[in-house]
Amino acid sequence: GQQVMQIPQYQHVQEGEDFTTYCNSSTTLSNIQWYKQRPGGHPVFLIQLVKSGEVKKQKRLTFQFGEAKKNSSLHITATQTTDVGTYFCAQDSSYKLIFGSGTRLLVRP
């Protein structure tokens, strides 16, 4: 069935370093959403990408959607301890979302 693969599973960085997580699909995606879950919390919507090659920014976060709409990435510039959490991508599937397995980000102060 449809599936999005997300890598890496874990990333441990020093505060101030950059971080990137990738989401890949074998099929063309209609759109992709990104969510963040803080430790002990619930997933919270970050952004939705719809157009081929789309790039959106939220402060230090940059989201990209591939030209072929089969992959997406989330890049965080100069990580802070507040960025700690698990980042999920999710693909649209007929009013449902199929989530990637997530990338857990740990930041050393």
Add this chain to the structure above:
Amino acid sequence: DAGITQSPRHKVTETGTPVTLRCHQTENHRYMYWYRQDPGHGLRLIHYSYGVKDTDKGEVSDGYSVSRSKTEDFLLTLESATSSQTSVYFCAISGSNEGVSTDTQYFGPGTRLTVL
């Protein structure tokens, strides 16, 4: 945060007992979802509802049933709990306008269920 509550927030039960988790929303959203979250598996969809009394299965529906008799409430039932159902359960809601790509989902705080 959207007006979503889940009850109970924590529950410990024994194998073979029935368990019902409740999700309540005050947003009048049409779509409601139940997920389970386990280490290494992300969020997996159990069941979802697209209206009152309209429900459908997700990818991990075996051992679970749901009911939605009112717009605001979506119940998840484990008829006979097993240890493999120990997990964190999240409810989510979405407006999801028909004909438009899936809307943002808003998640409840979660229920931590332990089956001994």
